[in-house]
Amino acid sequence: MTFEELKLTRQFLNAIEEAGYQSPTPIQEKAIPPALAGHDIIGIAQTGTGKTAAYALPMLMKLKYAQGKHPRGLVLVPTHELTKQVSEAIARLACYTDLRCVPIFGGKGIKKQIEQLAEGVDIVVATPGRLMDVYLAGGLQLKHVKTFVIDEADRMLDLGFMPQIRRILEVLPRKRQNLLFSATFSEKVERLCEEFIEYPVKIEITPQATPAETVEQYLYEVPNIKTKINLLMHLLEQESLKKVLVFTRRRRIATAVYKYLHRKLGEDSVRVIHANKDQNARTNALDAFRKGEVRVLVATDVAARGIDVSEVTHVINFEVPVLYEEYVHRIGRTGRAFRHGTAITFVNPAEEYHIKKIEALIKMKIPRLPLPDAVEVAETPFEEKQEMAREIDKQRKKEDPTFQGAFHEKKRKTTRTQHKHKKHKRGKKSSGKGRR
Numbered sequence: 001m002t003f004e005e006l007k008l009t010r011q012f013l014n015a016i017e018e019a020g021y022q023s024p025t026p027i028q029e030k031a032i033p034p035a036l037a038g039h040d041i042i043g044i045a046q047t048g049t050g051k052t053a054a055y056a057l058p059m060l061m062k063l064k065y066a067q068g069k070h071p072r073g074l075v076l077v078p079t080h081e082l083t084k085q086v087s088e089a090i091a092r093l094a095c096y097t098d099l100r101c102v103p104i105f106g107g108k109g110i111k112k113q114i115e116q117l118a119e120g121v122d123i124v125v126a127t128p129g130r131l132m133d134v135y136l137a138g139g140l141q142l143k144h145v146k147t148f149v150i151d152e153a154d155r156m157l158d159l160g161f162m163p164q165i166r167r168i169l170e171v172l173p174r175k176r177q178n179l180l181f182s183a184t185f186s187e188k189v190e191r192l193c194e195e196f197i198e199y200p201v202k203i204e205i206t207p208q209a210t211p212a213e214t215v216e217q218y219l220y221e222v223p224n225i226k227t228k229i230n231l232l233m234h235l236l237e238q239e240s241l242k243k244v245l246v247f248t249r250r251r252r253i254a255t256a257v258y259k260y261l262h263r264k265l266g267e268d269s270v271r272v273i274h275a276n277k278d279q280n281a282r283t284n285a286l287d288a289f290r291k292g293e294v295r296v297l298v299a300t301d302v303a304a305r306g307i308d309v310s311e312v313t314h315v316i317n318f319e320v321p322v323l324y325e326e327y328v329h330r331i332g333r334t335g336r337a338f339r340h341g342t343a344i345t346f347v348n349p350a351e352e353y354h355i356k357k358i359e360a361l362i363k364m365k366i367p368r369l370p371l372p373d374a375v376e377v378a379e380t381p382f383e384e385k386q387e388m389a390r391e392i393d394k395q396r397k398k399e400d401p402t403f404q405g406a407f408h409e410k411k412r413k414t415t416r417t418q419h420k421h422k423k424h425k426r427g428k429k430s431s432g433k434g435r436r
Contacts, residue, residue: 021053041181042200048335071142105126232318246318249300290310
């Protein structure tokens with residue numbers, strides 16, 4: 001199918017051509033016609049498949065031109081980064097119209113955003129919390145909204161935005177079109193849909209939690225953090241790793257990995273983003289990575305969803321995610337737009353449990369590679385051994401509630417040994433008495 005067959009007007013076809021889109025992706029092909037016809041849509045498709053254009057093009061077609069001061073289109077997204085990305089994508093598609101799109105998000109002054117909205121807006125792209133802040137401050141009217149979009153719905157619910165979404169639904173007009181897009185259709189997402197979408201057209205492009213076919217996946221068994229660092233440096237010495245996203249689960253590990261790479265590779269090669277970084281620092285780091293000014297971006301899962309960075313050659317999971325669907329979203333940062341990509345995961349003994357769960361979710365075994373001979377295997381420090389042992393205990397307890405922990409087992413064995421030893425001593429004493 002071509003974009004012409006989707007019955008888009010010439011101004012949008014020109015914008016699409018200028019943006020470099022060749023032909024509609026499956027989600028665009030299946031979602032745009034019913035959305036243009038006014039149906040509510042539930043679209044399930046993995047990241048990197050063109051969901052933004054799938055809802056933006058029908059919304060822009062319906063709005064046609066700038067009108068009034070208040071928004072007629074509202075897009076909710078889960079993160080600051082996505083507000084910028086989605087609003088930029090909408091602006092590209094609307095470049096031959098006078099439609100106005102404004103992103104609003106936390107981390108920046110609310111006053112300036114209210115002033116920007118007061119100048120007139122057709123589409124607002126917002127995070128739920130900041131949207132309600134602006135609304136309650138009297139800086140935004142929502143009674144004219146005709147099209148309401150929730151993007152990355154599963155991530156939105158994982159981040160706990162359900163109360164804010166409910167409050168937003170209460171102040172929106174009852175008569176509107178609803179479009180919900182998500183990478184997975186979990187029970188939470190299903191319950192959300194039931195609350196506000198009636199008789200939707202459901203479009204599911206790929207089986208849930210299926211990694212992109214263009215991504216090769218590999219796994220290394222690594223005993224500890226120091227060896228993970230050694231392996232990471234070894235891999236980064238290869239020229240094929242041109243644009244690399246390194247994911248960690250914890251902010252302190254992200255910071256530690258960044259500082260190490262900063263020392264080894266230099267300031268011009270690496271950046272880091274996580275929740276403790278302010279919005280400007282995160283935006284600047286992401287922009288530098290997107291433009292190819294830095295080769296490596298270290299990130300927590302704040303960057304796993306919806307960050308559209310083209311030509312990422314490799315994703316490295318320095319730590320295994322414990323929210324298993326995040327694995328799919330992390331590796332979805334590479335192999336985008338039908339390009340080839342590689343995802344490499346480092347697994348310590350305490351993370352083996354999570355890898356098994358991830359393999360069950362994605363319905364495939366991730367191929368395991370031997371550690372390269374050039375990688376130095378460091379000894380595991382006592383504290384790290386203890387931390388992993390406690391984590392393994394928690395996992396075993398989760399699977400078997402009667403399991404009382406390795407420490408308990410050790411204590412019981414020690415008590416049993418001491419009891420036997422005392423019994424043996426008593427036996428020796430009594431036999432001594434007999435001899436006398």
